[in-house]
Amino acid sequence: MSRQDETIGSAARAEPFDAVGFAARHSAVIFLVALVVVFALLEPRFLSAFNLMNVLRQVSISGLIAIGMTFVILTAGIDLSVGALVALSGLVGAYVAKGGLEDRFAVGASVDAGNPVILAFLAAAAVGMAGGALQGWAVTRLRVPPFVVTLGGLTAFRGAALLFSGGGPISGFSPAYTWWGQGRIATVPIPVVIFAVTALIAHIVLRHTRFGLHVYAVGANPRAAEENGVPVRRVTWLVYVIVGFACGLATFLLSARLNSAEAVAGLGLELDVIAAVVIGGTSLFGGVGGVFGTVVGALLIGVLRNGLVLMNVSSFIQQIVIGLILVAAVAFDQYAAARRRS
Numbered sequence: 578m579s580r581q582d583e584t585i586g587s588a589a590r591a592e593p594f595d596a597v598g599f600a601a602r603h604s605a606v607i608f609l610v611a612l613v614v615v616f617a618l619l620e621p622r623f624l625s626a627f628n629l630m631n632v633l634r635q636v637s638i639s640g641l642i643a644i645g646m647t648f649v650i651l652t653a654g655i656d657l658s659v660g661a662l663v664a665l666s667g668l669v670g671a672y673v674a675k676g677g678l679e680d681r682f683a684v685g686a687s688v689d690a691g692n693p694v695i696l697a698f699l700a701a702a703a704v705g706m707a708g709g710a711l712q713g714w715a716v717t718r719l720r721v722p723p724f725v726v727t728l729g730g731l732t733a734f735r736g737a738a739l740l741f742s743g744g745g746p747i748s749g750f751s752p753a754y755t756w757w758g759q760g761r762i763a764t765v766p767i768p769v770v771i772f773a774v775t776a777l778i779a780h781i782v783l784r785h786t787r788f789g790l791h792v793y794a795v796g797a798n799p800r801a802a803e804e805n806g807v808p809v810r811r812v813t814w815l816v817y818v819i820v821g822f823a824c825g826l827a828t829f830l831l832s833a834r835l836n837s838a839e840a841v842a843g844l845g846l847e848l849d850v851i852a853a854v855v856i857g858g859t860s861l862f863g864g865v866g867g868v869f870g871t872v873v874g875a876l877l878i879g880v881l882r883n884g885l886v887l888m889n890v891s892s893f894i895q896q897i898v899i900g901l902i903l904v905a906a907v908a909f910d911q912y913a914a915a916r917r918r919s
Contacts, residue, residue, distance in 0.1 A: 604909060605857050605873045609880065616884035623887055630766065634834075636879035637772035638827050639846060640872060643853040644779045645823030647871045648816040650854050651783075652796045653863025654716065654723040656820050658730030659850055660843030662708045664738040667828030670701030671747035671838035674754055694754050702825035708734060709821020713814035731847070738840040748837035758834025768830045775826075780868040792816065796863025848896075852903040853878055861907060 616623040642659050649656050674697035708730065715726045760767045783789035791812045794802035803809045832838040857874030859866025878899060885895050 602858075604906075605870060605877060608856075609873055609877045612877065612880050612884065616880065616887070620884065620887045623884060628883065628887070630764070630769075632876075632879045632883045633769045633772075634766045635883070636875050637766070637768040638831050638834075639849045639853065639878075640772050640875035641775055641827040641830070642820065642823045642846070643850045643857075643871050643875050644775055644868055645820030646850050646854050647779070647857075647859055647866060647868055648783075648792060648819045649723075650796075650851075650859050650861060651792050651863055651866055652813055652816050653799075653861070654813065654816065655727060655851070655861075656709075656712070656730075656817065657724065657727040657847050658708070658712065658734055659820065659824055660846035661731045661734035661738065662705055662821060662824045663828040663831070663843035663846060664838075664840050665708065665734045665741065666701045666704035666825045667832045667838040667842055668738055668742050668747060668840065669704045670697045670825070670829055671750070671832055672741075673697045673700040674750055675747060691751065694751075694757070697754065698757075698826075698829045701829045702822055705821040705823070705825030705828070706818050707821070708824070709817040709819070710814065712821075713817030716817065717810040717814050735840070742840050744840060746837050746839035750833065750836055755833050755836050758830050758832070758836075768834065771826070771830065775823075776868055776872050783868060788812070788815070793864055796865075798864075845896075848899065848903075849875075849878055852899055852906070855903060856906045 613623075622628055642663070646656060646659065673692050674694065676691035712723075712726050712730050715721050716723050757767055762770055783792060791802070791807045794805070794807050795809050795812050799809050828838070828842065831842065853874035854866070854871050855861060855874070856877055857866065857870030857872070859870060881898065881902075882895055885898070
């Protein structure tokens with residue numbers, strides 16, 4: 578070995594362990610493991626197979642939307658309308674499943690009437706994608722900031738859901754419909770399977786396709802991306818279509834699980850979705866993050882909520898805790914970004 582190689586090797590060995598950098602890269606996983614250990618010690622029921630599967634089933638709905646939101650936030654955008662879009666697309670899908678509003682409360686044998694389940698899913702997905710496309714168009718063509726566009730969408734979609742349903746729910750679906758929310762493959766609930774498959778596909782798209790590279794490029798520096806031939810407007814528009822599709826898929830599974838769709842569905846859902854993405858390490862400033870981090874963030878919030886419920890902690894306090902964690906995650910993201918620049 579040459580003297581130069583020995584010098585390089587000695588420098589590498591002498592380099593101190595960067596605890597802050599390690600925590601910045603793996604903070605969500607570390608916190609998730611710590612939560613699991615704490616709740617397991619404080620509440621014996623937490624680690625039961627039934628409870629863990631319940632956590633996964635609950636996480637799968639918000640997690641699906643969080644996967645779509647990851648694409649949006651990676652471009653330095655935001656979508657505050659996801660909860661309202663869930664309500665609207667879910668009601669339209671339920672309307673198609675029931676074949677109208679005449680028997681919206683019907684149960685028993687009469688629920689077999691209506692349209693095939695695939696049409697209900699396609700209707701919900703189409704409404705979600707249309708809502709996302711409309712907002713993406715306003716962001717890219719009208720140049721209205723995403724915060725303002727989606728804040729308006731939050732109000733407009735919720736109002737449209739109330740108008741469409743007359744303020745009431747649509748419930749009582751066929752067994753073929755409810756299977757998608759209540760059925761299992763082996764012992765794993767269908768929504769969990771769909772969540773896992775969607776996460777894997779989204780990860781592959783982001784990390785191993787040209788479109789995924791373009792998403793990161795737009796978030797990192799849109800002007801430089803455009804100068805290098807990236808279709809910034811089209812990529813930005815498409816990420817809002819993607820999160821809209823995620824809303825349609827999630828609300829289809831949610832209505833199938835609850836056997837009901839209603840205009841108040843998804844209230845406050847945007848908080849959990851954005852928190853999952855940010856806590857999972859995706860920067861609100863764009864260009865940094867990924868789907869697997871979002872999955873960990875969604876699991877973290879699900880474990881936190883479940884553990885606090887088992888310990889009989891008030892739902893009001895749960896909201897406070899999640900809000901504080903979200904602020905802490907953004908603050909830590911800022912600090913980690915400053916360290917990377919220095």
